[in-house]
Structures are given as structure tokens and as C-alpha cells.
Amino acid sequence: MSRTASGLKAWVLQRATAVYIGLFSLYFLLQMLLAPPDDWVQWRALFAATPMAVAMLVFMLAILLHAWVGVRDVLIDYVKPFWLRLSLLTLIALILVACGLWTLQLLILARLN
Amino acid sequence: MQFLVSRFNPERDEKPWMQTFEVETWRGMMLRDALLEIKRQDESFAFRHSCGEGVCGSDGVNVNGTNRLACITPVSELKAPVEVRPFPGRPIIRDLVVDMSQFYRQYRAVDPWLVRKDPMPEQEILQSPEEREKLDGLYECILCGCCSTACPSFWWNPEKFHGPQALLTAWRFLADSRDQAEQERLDALEGPYRLFRCHTIMNCVEVCPKGLNPTKAIGHIKQLMLKNAI
Structure with a gap:
């Protein structure tokens, strides 16, 4: 897709990530209801397992992309002044990247010893 | 039946205001008929209309908060007082006439x-x-x-x-x-x-x-x- 495909690309991305977010949330909810971890050690072990860690990372990435498209849409709709829009977009991008890196750090910590 | 109609004359008014009119209704009366009656009461009142049967698309107005064609909107369907305003978001030329x-x-x-x-x-x-x-x-x-x-x-x-x-x-x-x-x-x-x-x-x-x-x-x-x- 070309550089100008930002409309279609964003739209598809938002829908695709929504499907994954929905499915993973459902799975996670069932996991917590049917086999809730008894203590902190079990909770950490849950996220230390590779499939869960990868699924969680993909989930976080999906959330970040989904949120980015959504917030960008809101800012395009309502915030007209160029510098204000640019500042807000930058701020939100930084917050989202920080959230992603934080998740990565937590997952790495869960796997250490 | 009471009608509250948005009025705006660019030569006189700073912003639109609502004027109240009393209109005698009849069976099968459409909103366009009511607007024509209002125009009989006050000649300076302006709105667009033409075919009168929902084909030309001239008399779109905002009625009680919803955009509709006046000519195919029975007044019996409307809650009184009926608030008639121009289409939202378009520059008003005069009364219900907007720049499209x-x-x-x-x-x-x-x-x-x-x-x-x-x-x-x-x-x-x-x-x-x-x-x-x-x-x-x-x-x-x-x-x-x-x-x-x-x-x-x-x-x-x-x-x-x-x-x-x-x-x-x-x-x-x-x-x-x-x-x-x-x-x-x-x-x-x-x-x-x-x-x-x-x-x-x-x-x-x-x-x-x-x-x-x-x-x-x-x-x-x-x-x-x-x-x-x-």
C-alpha cells in the first residue's frame, strides 16, 4: 500500500486489532474465572510461559495500534490548530510507546529466575 | 398549533432568534403548508421550496431537532410547539435559507x-x-x-x-x-x-x-x- 493509503490502512488496522483484542480478552477472562492463580508465584508463572508471554505481547501491540488509530481519529475530528494537534499526537505516541515498553519489561522480569 | 421559527436577517440581526407563530392546521397538512401560512402572516419570512411532493429536495429544514423535507412531513406527526430551524452547520443566508x-x-x-x-x-x-x-x-x-x-x-x-x-x-x-x-x-x-x-x-x-x-x-x-x- 502506498503512503497515501493512510485512510484504508488505519481502518483495516483498527478492525483487525479489535478482533484480536476481543478474542484474547475473552480467553483471559475465562482463564481467570476457570483457573485463577492462587498466589503471586502462580500469577508470575502464567506470564513466564512462552505462549502466554507472546500472546500478551501481541495483545499489547494490538491495544497500542488500536488506541493510536482511535485517538488520531478523535484529534483529526476535533483539534484543528496544527501545533496543538502535533503536540497532542506526539504526547500520546510517547505515552503509548512507554506503555508498550513497560509491558515488555514486566514480561521479561516474569521470566527471570 | 404553535410554531417556533428561526429568523435571521443578515442586515439586521447579530445571530438567529426564534419567532412564535400560531397556525390553524387541517387534516393532511404538511409542514410546508404551515410555513406557507407563516409566510402569509409575515411576508419577510424566507424559506426554499418548490415541487411540494418530496422530489425536488428544496425544502429541507431541521424540525424539532431532525432534518426533514417540510413538504412530506405531516404536522400531525410533530410535537407542539414545533421548532423549525435551518440545516445545522451551514452558513445561514436568511431565516431557513442556508448556503449549500x-x-x-x-x-x-x-x-x-x-x-x-x-x-x-x-x-x-x-x-x-x-x-x-x-x-x-x-x-x-x-x-x-x-x-x-x-x-x-x-x-x-x-x-x-x-x-x-x-x-x-x-x-x-x-x-x-x-x-x-x-x-x-x-x-x-x-x-x-x-x-x-x-x-x-x-x-x-x-x-x-x-x-x-x-x-x-x-x-x-x-x-x-x-x-x-x-
Whole structure:
């Protein structure tokens, strides 16, 4: 897709990530209801397992992309002044990247010893 | 029956204000008849109207908060006092008359005509009944503007977002088997604004006096775009 495909690309991305977010949330909810971890050690072990860690990372990435498209849409709709829009977009991008890196750090910590 | 009508005279008024009128109603009276009666009471009152039967699309107004065609809106359906205002979001020229230039510009921007690249045939270009059927629910648009002026995305970005009316028309020509400019039409709708400001709020579907569904048409365009992209 070309550089100008930002409309279609964003739209598809938002829908695709929504499907994954929905499915993973459902799975996670069932996991917590049917086999809730008894203590902190079990909770950490849950996220230390590779499939869960990868699924969680993909989930976080999906959330970040989904949120980015959504917030960008809101800012395009309502915030007209160029510098204000640019500042807000930058701020939100930084917050989202920080959230992603934080998740990565937590997952790495869960796997250490 | 009591009518509250929005008045605005650019030479005299700073902003629009509401004037109250009492109108004697009769069985089968339409809102257009009530507006004509109000005009008899006060000659300076201005509104657009023409055919009187929901075909020309001239007398779109905002009635009790909803965009409708005055000529096919029975007053018996309305809750009194009836508040009649001009279309929201458009510059007011006078009373209920608004400037629709932006709306027509967006219509023109989607090239609302058949584009042929092959040489024109001697006879008409034939369509199968199935191909013709695809245009039902699209060609009936009368450009009254009820949909686009009810669309929040069009309120926020009227100069960049095409709006439901123009996008319905875009799909009308994309869906036409005789048209040969699919790629150009899709390319012209790319980017975050022209098509993708639609957030499926569906005000357009709710207000269309012809019962058309611009949201569905927009969905078809997005699907076709996706099919072309992957």
C-alpha cells in the first residue's frame, strides 16, 4: 500500500486489532474465572510461559495500534490548530510507546529466575 | 398549533432568534403548508421550496431537532410547539435559507457522471437486470442535503470530508457496470479525510427522506478498496 493509503490502512488496522483484542480478552477472562492463580508465584508463572508471554505481547501491540488509530481519529475530528494537534499526537505516541515498553519489561522480569 | 421559527436577517440581526407563530392546521397538512401560512402572516419570512411532493429536495429544514423535507412531513406527526430551524452547520443566508455551496462542491468532487474509456458505442450501453439492480437505493438521491448536514463528521470537516451524500453518489458510479473509472474513483477517496472520516454514526440513514442508506454505500466502498489493495 502506498503512503497515501493512510485512510484504508488505519481502518483495516483498527478492525483487525479489535478482533484480536476481543478474542484474547475473552480467553483471559475465562482463564481467570476457570483457573485463577492462587498466589503471586502462580500469577508470575502464567506470564513466564512462552505462549502466554507472546500472546500478551501481541495483545499489547494490538491495544497500542488500536488506541493510536482511535485517538488520531478523535484529534483529526476535533483539534484543528496544527501545533496543538502535533503536540497532542506526539504526547500520546510517547505515552503509548512507554506503555508498550513497560509491558515488555514486566514480561521479561516474569521470566527471570 | 404553535410554531417556533428561526429568523435571521443578515442586515439586521447579530445571530438567529426564534419567532412564535400560531397556525390553524387541517387534516393532511404538511409542514410546508404551515410555513406557507407563516409566510402569509409575515411576508419577510424566507424559506426554499418548490415541487411540494418530496422530489425536488428544496425544502429541507431541521424540525424539532431532525432534518426533514417540510413538504412530506405531516404536522400531525410533530410535537407542539414545533421548532423549525435551518440545516445545522451551514452558513445561514436568511431565516431557513442556508448556503449549500460546500455540499455541492463535495458532490462535484466525486465526478458524479459515467466515465467511459472505450469509444462510445453506437447504441446504448446494455446492462443485465442484475447489474441494473445494484443501482437501486443509490440513484434515487435528490440532493436535499438532509444527510450530510446531520452528519457530525461533516460538521467538523466539511471542506475535507465528502459527507454521506457525495459518498453515496461515489458508490452509485462505482457500482455501475457501465463505468470504467473504478481505480481513479477509489484513488480519489484515499487518505484519512475524504472517505474515512465516516465513523458509522448513521445519522444519515436515520434522516434520509428517501429511505436511502449512505452508511451501507460507504461500507461497500471500503470493502472494494480493501479488495483492490490486497
